[in-house]
Amino acid sequence: MPKRSDNKKGCPPSNGLDLSFLAGLTPQQLAVITGLLSQALSVDSVLIDKNKNIQIVLGGSLRKKTKADKLLNELSDVTLGEILDSIKNL
Numbered sequence: 001m002p003k004r005s006d007n008k009k010g011c012p013p014s015n016g017l018d019l020s021f022l023a024g025l026t027p028q029q030l031a032v033i034t035g036l037l038s039q040a041l042s043v044d045s046v047l048i049d050k051n052k053n054i055q056i057v058l059g060g061s062l063r064k065k066t067k068a069d070k071l072l073n074e075l076s077d078v079t080l081g082e083i084l085d086s087i088k089n090l
Contacts, residue, residue, distance in 0.1 A: 035060060
């Protein structure tokens, strides 16, 4: 197995990308960025108060989506009446 060639900071090679800006981020900031980019987190709301302070509320789940979760997501626009009619016609 070939040895990984690390750069002078002990980090794995970045395939030519300049990732030096990540060095100043906290683990919490990196977790939020990763969560948003991987779609594990989504923005639930953005709140701005009268003093122009901003709060961004994020939501997500740490568990993997099951087949039932995916099916329910697909059926989210279907009414209960349509589901019951489909069951009657089986």
